[in-house]
Amino acid sequence: MPVVKYIQAKTILSHVKGKDDWFGLKYNMNLYRGCAHGCIYCDSRSECYQIGDFDGEVLVKENALELLKKELPKKRVVGTIGFGSMNDPYQPVEKDLNMTGQALEIISEWKMPVHIITKSDLVLRDIKLLKEIGKIYSAVTFTITTADDELSKIIEPHSPTSSERFRAIGILSATGILTGITLMPVLPFITDSEENILSIVEKAKEAGAKYIIPSFGMTLRDRQREYFYGRLDAHFPGLSEKYRQKYKNYYSAGTPGYKKLSKLFFDKCTELGILTRIPKFSPGIERQETLF
Ligand code: SF4
Numbered sequence: 222m223p224v225v226k227y228i229q230a231k232t233i234l235s236h237v238k239g240k241d242d243w244f245g246l247k248y249n250m251n252l253y254r255g256c257a258h259g260c261i262y263c264d265s266r267s268e269c270y271q272i273g274d275f276d277g278e279v280l281v282k283e284n285a286l287e288l289l290k291k292e293l294p295k296k297r298v299v300g301t302i303g304f305g306s307m308n309d310p311y312q313p314v315e316k317d318l319n320m321t322g323q324a325l326e327i328i329s330e331w332k333m334p335v336h337i338i339t340k341s342d343l344v345l346r347d348i349k350l351l352k353e354i355g356k357i358y359s360a361v362t363f364t365i366t367t368a369d370d371e372l373s374k375i376i377e378p379h380s381p382t383s384s385e386r387f388r389a390i391g392i393l394s395a396t397g398i399l400t401g402i403t404l405m406p407v408l409p410f411i412t413d414s415e416e417n418i419l420s421i422v423e424k425a426k427e428a429g430a431k432y433i434i435p436s437f438g439m440t441l442r443d444r445q446r447e448y449f450y451g452r453l454d455a456h457f458p459g460l461s462e463k464y465r466q467k468y469k470n471y472y473s474a475g476t477p478g479y480k481k482l483s484k485l486f487f488d489k490c491t492e493l494g495i496l497t498r499i500p501k502f503s504p505g506i507e508r509q510e511t512l513f
Pocket of ligand 1: 256257258259260262263264265306307308309340380
């Protein structure tokens with residue numbers, strides 16, 4: 222597991238540039254740099270993000286909560302704060318440090334909406350806070366790429382299994398918290414079977430997920446690509462060569478048979494009444510002085 226180190230951050234809440242069509246985020250927040258879940262396809266390893274030793278260390282922004290307390294009152298526009306864009310806010314170190322939990326407490330006091338992406342059922346610890354924030358808006362999105370726990374242990378080695386994530390969706394949904402799934406990436410030749418996609422949609426329905434947001438394919442760039450191919454060689458002999466031939470140095474590796482697969486996915490979601498976009502918080506509301 223990665224070594225935990227502490228750093229001082231200059232700022233904590235960043236503005237999301239432009240309109241965020243995926244989740245409707247206005248602000249982004251990363252309490253950690255690096256992620257111990259070790260997903261073999263993780264894009265955050267890419268050189269462009271300049272996270273030095275992504276798999277060797279997790280950096281904790283020691284002053285993040287102080288910064289949040291200072292920066293939140295200055296945000297005049299109420300808009301969704303996103304957790305989990307570059308790391309998992311509920312990765313193992315969170316269990317001891319409770320940085321995400323404390324940040325949610327502060328956000329709850331300031332009545333700001335929140336969206337969380339995670340692969341961990343540790344988020345269940347914060348149900349009470351998420352319910353409170355949900356009076357404005359809160360949503361929890363679990364990334365699930367395979368319905369097969371054995372496969373999830375290979376491709377997402379240090380995160381809770383897919384079954385544990387479906388179970389957590391069930392618990393959150395039952396409490397009325399808006400909960401869904403990001404079905405991404407869909408890894409060519411690994412998780413792109415019709416059986417896998419349909420199984421995820423069916424299990425999502427059983428668990429009470431309200432939405433599934435898909436992306437059929439994956440990114441492949443510099444350091445991420447080398448790491449991914451190394452893991453393929455360890456677990457799927459011969460597959461990295463197939464990737465090299467098909468995707469060369471392309472940034473984007475689309476799922477073969479995308480059209481058929483996506484039709485299958487969207488038809489199944491329609492049949493089961495699952496949305497394929499997340500219901501977003503409406504941004505742009507001016508903060509009411511009387512409320513604060
Ligand atoms: S949980 Fe997300 S950030 Fe963490 S390793 Fe996996 S893909 Fe990367």
